[in-house]
Amino acid sequence: GQQVMQIPQYQHVQEGEDFTTYCNSSTTLSNIQWYKQRPGGHPVFLIQLVKSGEVKKQKRLTFQFGEAKKNSSLHITATQTTDVGTYFCTSHLRASGSRLTFGEGTQLTVNP
Amino acid sequence: DTEVTQTPKHLVMGMTNKKSLKCEQHMGHRAMYWYKQKAKKPPELMFVYSYEKLSINESVPSRFSPECPNSSLLNLHLHALQPEDSALYLCASTRAGNTEAFFGQGTRLTVV
Numbered sequence: 001g002q003q004v005m006q007i008p009q010y011q012h013v014q015e016g017e018d019f020t021t022y023c024n025s026s027t028t029l030s031n032i033q034w035y036k037q038r039p040g041g042h043p044v045f046l047i048q049l050v051k052s053g054e055v056k057k058q059k060r061l062t063f064q065f066g067e068a069k070k071n072s073s074l075h076i077t078a079t080q081t082t083d084v085g086t087y088f089c090t091s092h093l094r095a096s097g098s099r100l101t102f103g104e105g106t107q108l109t110v111n112p
Numbered sequence: 113d114t115e116v117t118q119t120p121k122h123l124v125m126g127m128t129n130k131k132s133l134k135c136e137q138h139m140g141h142r143a144m145y146w147y148k149q150k151a152k153k154p155p156e157l158m159f160v161y162s163y164e165k166l167s168i169n170e171s172v173p174s175r176f177s178p179e180c181p182n183s184s185l186l187n188l189h190l191h192a193l194q195p196e197d198s199a200l201y202l203c204a205s206t207r208a209g210n211t212e213a214f215f216g217q218g219t220r221l222t223v224v
Contacts, residue, residue, distance in 0.1 A: 092210040102154035
């Protein structure tokens with residue numbers, strides 16, 4: 001089956017520092033979605049990227065989709081304690097639109 | 113209404129019990145999903161229903177039995193579970209097969 005690898009698994013930062021998580025796939029992805037799950041919560045959709053080389057911004061969050069559509073990144077500028085949680089990348093396989101498969105996630109902790 | 117509602121929020125059941133988890137959405141979404149999530153792990157896809165038909169079963173043991181009575185409802189029937197089945201069970205829905213997923217708050221299941 002498809003492997004969507006995500007690194008790092010854990011990241012501890014001081015408030016105000018930047019943070020980046022990376023998602024890599026061995027196969028071409030039809031799209032990439034990013035979700036955030038707060039401790040004790042459920043995954044919440046952040047964004048979807050579809051086009052090769054696409055870059056989207058949401059306030060302090062910047063999302064990129066690689067040219068080959070096999071990798072993606074999420075960058076947070078000047079982290080805040082509200083950014084704490086686990087960030088997952090997910091994707092639908094090109095051949096199977098409904099199989100939404102999650103990467104391992106990056107657990108972010110922010111020290112105030 | 114952009115909610116996915118799951119009941120119950122918590123469930124404790126014995127290994128000989130039969131119970132059901134329920135999921136409901138009124139967004140007109142035609143794809144619905146069951147995920148299992150263990151602590152500090154990503155959601156693991158179990159089943160996908162598309163237009164009320166089971167389209168994906170990720171080799172889930174038969175002690176888990178999904179049902180989609182109509183386009184708004186998704187059930188997961190549980191029978192003869194094992195303690196290792198204790199986890200957070202998440203329901204999600206999407207408008208189409210590869211769009212934004214909306215997750216319910218989950219049912220935290222404990223098998224004793």
